[in-house]
Amino acid sequence: MKSQDHHYAVIFASTLLPQSDEGAAYEKMAHAMAKLAATMPGYLGHVSARDAQGFGITVSYWKSEEAILNWKHHVDHTVARDQGRERWYADYKVEITRIERAYQWKRDEE
């Protein structure tokens, strides 16, 4: 995927509650949502990192704001969000952004 195909990036930053027995259930939901998102029209990919303290950032890439709204309102996503608020999240923040420019660097394999 070339960077110029990235029209919009959605930044999702979240803190999980310190309930380690819920970790597997959360991971299962997150994995299911990532799989589902990948089937949505206009989905371009995502990256995700969560640290040992339970703070994580996921960035998903979309072709249009319409695609982002479709994903936001998908019924399974809505159910997962409600469950997340009840069981897993201490807080989260969502930012819908438009990518103005991008560049990347990769180590040469010698």
Next chain:
Amino acid sequence: MKSQDHHYAVIFASTLLPQSDEGAAYEKMAHAMAKLAATMPGYLGHVSARDAQGFGITVSYWKSEEAILNWKHHVDHTVARDQGRERWYADYKVEITRIERAYQWKRDEE
């Protein structure tokens, strides 16, 4: 900081080389850069998460594209970037984005 103050977000996603003896040196550099960025005009904050596999995402927030360019070209930042390429990064990607809208959720403290 209110979300409407976030005009631009810079997404920095990087993978560290698997050199655990370099971890402390990398952390020291990253900490110094975060401190320096906070002194730059137009800086609004940042969040960061890195997982156990060495993949990390940092999002920094800026008032303007000019502020982002000033930071990009700061001499100490340039030195750190060169050092990062030599010693720590397997790859990285930078995306300069404009925040279109944002919302957040926080658990009620009862």
